[in-house]
Amino acid sequence: MADYAKPLPEITAESKPFWDACARHELLVQKCRACGTVQYYPRGVCAACWSADVEWTPSAGRGRVYTFTVTYRTQARGFRDELPYVLAWIELEEGVQVMSNIVAVDPAKVAVGLPVRVTFDDVKEGLSIPKFTAA
Amino acid sequence: MKPQALIAGVHEFPERKTAKSMLEIQALSARAALEDAGLGKKDVDGYFTVAANPGIGPLPIVDYLNLNPKYIDGTTIGGSSFVAHVNHAAAAIAEGRCRVALITYGSTSRSSGVAVGTRERISGDYLDQFEALYGTSTVGLYAMVARRHMHEYGTTSEQLAEIAVATRKHASLNPLALYRDPISVKDVLASPMISAPLHLLDCCVITDGGGALVVVHPDLARDLKKPPVRLLGSAEAIAHTSGGRRDFLVSAAAESGPRALAEAGLSPRDVSMAMIYDSFTITVLVTLEDLGFCKKGQGGAFVSGGRIALGGELPINTDGGGLSSNHPGMRGIFLVVEAVKQLRGECGERQVRDCRVALVHGTGGALGNRHSGATLILGRS
Ligand SMILES: [Zn+2]
Numbered sequence: 001m002a003d004y005a006k007p008l009p010e011i012t013a014e015s016k017p018f019w020d021a022c023a024r025h026e027l028l029v030q031k032c033r034a035c036g037t038v039q040y041y042p043r044g045v046c047a048a049c050w051s052a053d054v055e056w057t058p059s060a061g062r063g064r065v066y067t068f069t070v071t072y073r074t075q076a077r078g079f080r081d082e083l084p085y086v087l088a089w090i091e092l093e094e095g096v097q098v099m100s101n102i103v104a105v106d107p108a109k110v111a112v113g114l115p116v117r118v119t120f121d122d123v124k125e126g127l128s129i130p131k132f133t134a135a
Numbered sequence: 136m137k138p139q140a141l142i143a144g145v146h147e148f149p150e151r152k153t154a155k156s157m158l159e160i161q162a163l164s165a166r167a168a169l170e171d172a173g174l175g176k177k178d179v180d181g182y183f184t185v186a187a188n189p190g191i192g193p194l195p196i197v198d199y200l201n202l203n204p205k206y207i208d209g210t211t212i213g214g215s216s217f218v219a220h221v222n223h224a225a226a227a228i229a230e231g232r233c234r235v236a237l238i239t240y241g242s243t244s245r246s247s248g249v250a251v252g253t254r255e256r257i258s259g260d261y262l263d264q265f266e267a268l269y270g271t272s273t274v275g276l277y278a279m280v281a282r283r284h285m286h287e288y289g290t291t292s293e294q295l296a297e298i299a300v301a302t303r304k305h306a307s308l309n310p311l312a313l314y315r316d317p318i319s320v321k322d323v324l325a326s327p328m329i330s331a332p333l334h335l336l337d338c339c340v341i342t343d344g345g346g347a348l349v350v351v352h353p354d355l356a357r358d359l360k361k362p363p364v365r366l367l368g369s370a371e372a373i374a375h376t377s378g379g380r381r382d383f384l385v386s387a388a389a390e391s392g393p394r395a396l397a398e399a400g401l402s403p404r405d406v407s408m409a410m411i412y413d414s415f416t417i418t419v420l421v422t423l424e425d426l427g428f429c430k431k432g433q434g435g436a437f438v439s440g441g442r443i444a445l446g447g448e449l450p451i452n453t454d455g456g457g458l459s460s461n462h463p464g465m466r467g468i469f470l471v472v473e474a475v476k477q478l479r480g481e482c483g484e485r486q487v488r489d490c491r492v493a494l495v496h497g498t499g500g501a502l503g504n505r506h507s508g509a510t511l512i513l514g515r516s
Contacts, residue, residue, distance in 0.1 A: 006268065006270065007263070007267050007268050009264035010264060011264065012261065015261070029379075037378065038379075039379050041376070041379070048378060066283070066383075067279040067280070068279060068282060069278035069279045069281075069331055070330070071270060071272065071275050071329075071330040071331075073253050073327070074253050074255075074272050074330075075254040075272070076253075076255040076272055079270035085270055087270055087275050087279065087330075095379075096379030096380060097379045097381060098265075099266050099271070099504070112286040129268055131269075
């Protein structure tokens with residue numbers, strides 16, 4: 001996995017629980033204890049009410065492609081060597097959108113509404129990046 | 136309250152590839168815009184520009200120009216920034232904080248080889264770890280909106296191409312435009328796919344460039360060289376990922392457009408021509424819907440049949456836009472320059488007949504994650 005040339009996350013205290021869970025192959029979203037809103041991307045406050053009382057909660061890791069693009073030209077590190085690739089917004093069953101890649105699917109078969117499930121790209125010891133593939 | 140401001144002078148730096156520096160471009164543009172207004176260096180007491188250098192905004196250019204403004208604004212919200220600067224300048228003028236506001240821009244994207252659309256989109260902040268890992272580029276983020284629009288409303292690549300074709304037709308009438316040879320819908324569809332469904336000719340060009348605007352207090356009307364353009368309404372907004380629940384087909388224009396029109400007391404039917412930020416063809420289509428020129432989802436039909444070309448119902452981007460004339464990275468200032476020239480009747484071959492009201496809408500950032508929108512309604516005096 002030492003040859004993973006794509007960008008890596010800069011993990012901070014705020015996001016560490018999310019990335020620790022990814023390393024265990026678990027996708028987390030957040031739920032606000034004050035107002036009940038589920039949110040993604042994770043952050044230190046609830047995006048709906050700004051309560052700091054947000055809890056980590058596992059996502060089933062299933063959803064559908066909300067939209068996507070098959071990229072044929074890019075300067076993005078790592079990706080420019082693997083053209084074409086699929087960048088997508090996925091709508092999870094929990095109701096929130098997640099940006100990711102659709103992998104291990106022929107780009108020509110990707111469509112809006114395609115059922116997908118999370119899969120983890122084990123980049124190095126202790127770091128796995130959530131991506132999605134056909135469910 | 137109606138805005139109390141006039142646009143007294145404008146200038147577009149004519150070169151598309153230059154040996155000049157971004158500061159030099161701004162200095163020459165500032166001098167030319169002030170000359171256009173009939174004003175000079177000593178009159179400037181407000182300064183507005185983007186933060187080209189992270190963290191210090193207008194400091195280098197104000198130093199370079201040897202100015203001492205009383206009011207400084209470095210708002211940087213992407214390509215719409217200079218449109219928002221006009222809104223901010225009007226507010227500062229109305230409050231008595233300054234009387235002659237200078238807005239400048241300069242960029243050497245082309246000569247320094249910046250691949251504006253396809254470079255890795257990394258912001259250097261917390262959000263990167265949830266987006267930039269996945270090969271995000273500016274074109275990719277807009278392409279996702281185009282794909283969703285096609286899915287929801289049956290919009291076609293041919294309809295998007297109509298926008299590029301009309302814009303190129305306008306560019307052919309602009310001696311300064313980068314590309315002036317007419318293109319067809321077929322040409323757009325045959326151009327290389329960059330990030331599906333957006334082809335090369337759905338994307339803006341990359342150039343050097345810059346410009347300047349002079350916004351002044353209405354009391355100065357008598358001292359100006361040319362009949363000034365009146366700011367009738369202005370507004371801005373931001374649209375973002377909204378905690379993970381976002382309708383990506385609704386842009387910030389849906390917020391800023393109606394507010395600016397309401398301030399002017401006008402409706403889309405009153406608009407003679409529009410300058411719509413065209414980073415990509417899809418940007419124009421979504422923006423026209425959100426501004427109320429047609430219903431949501433009907434943008435594809437609206438842009439077809441010559442409606443948005445000169446001689447049509449709503450000519451847009453008469454300078455050739457970012458798609459054909461120039462796009463140094465943040466194009467908002469050119470939208471205002473062309474709208475002002477149209478309202479003054481200075482556009483020659485590409486002049487919109489009886490141009491009374493122009494709408495300017497800038498989009499900054501990306502439709503596919505977060506962006507700003509700034510709308511101006513301008514009227515001739
Ligand atoms: Zn909450």
